Amino acid sequence: MLSLALALIASPAFAATIEITIDKLVFSPANIQAKVGDTIEWTNKDVIAHTATVKGGWDVMIPAKSKGNVTLKAAGTADYFCRFHPNMKGHVEVAP
Numbered sequence: 001m002l003s004l005a006l007a008l009i010a011s012p013a014f015a016a017t018i019e020i021t022i023d024k025l026v027f028s029p030a031n032i033q034a035k036v037g038d039t040i041e042w043t044n045k046d047v048i049a050h051t052a053t054v055k056g057g058w059d060v061m062i063p064a065k066s067k068g069n070v071t072l073k074a075a076g077t078a079d080y081f082c083r084f085h086p087n088m089k090g091h092v093e094v095a096p
């Protein structure tokens with residue numbers, strides 16, 4: 001809880017939340033553009049758990065019929081995948 005509170009305080013007032021749906025082992029939309037400080041929130045409609053994982057970066061657990069999120073702290077591009085289903089892929093472009 002403490003880290004969540006700090007992340008919220010550190011986020012600029014104009015930060016956005018970008019929503020991605022997971023349905024039948026597909027991230028939708030698969031390609032998004034964001035800014036540093038934005039939050040990506042995944043909504044998992046499947047009855048199995050997924051992750052959004054960047055090699056050497058964030059690793060978000062997204063339980064079945066639940067949600068997971070990450071706040072973007074660095075600019076650049078990130079290709080992420082699901083650790084359980086490596087053919088599930090998404091791409092994020094993060095502007096400064």
Ligand SMILES: [Cu+2]
Nearest residue numbers: 050082084085
């Ligand atoms: Cu998966």
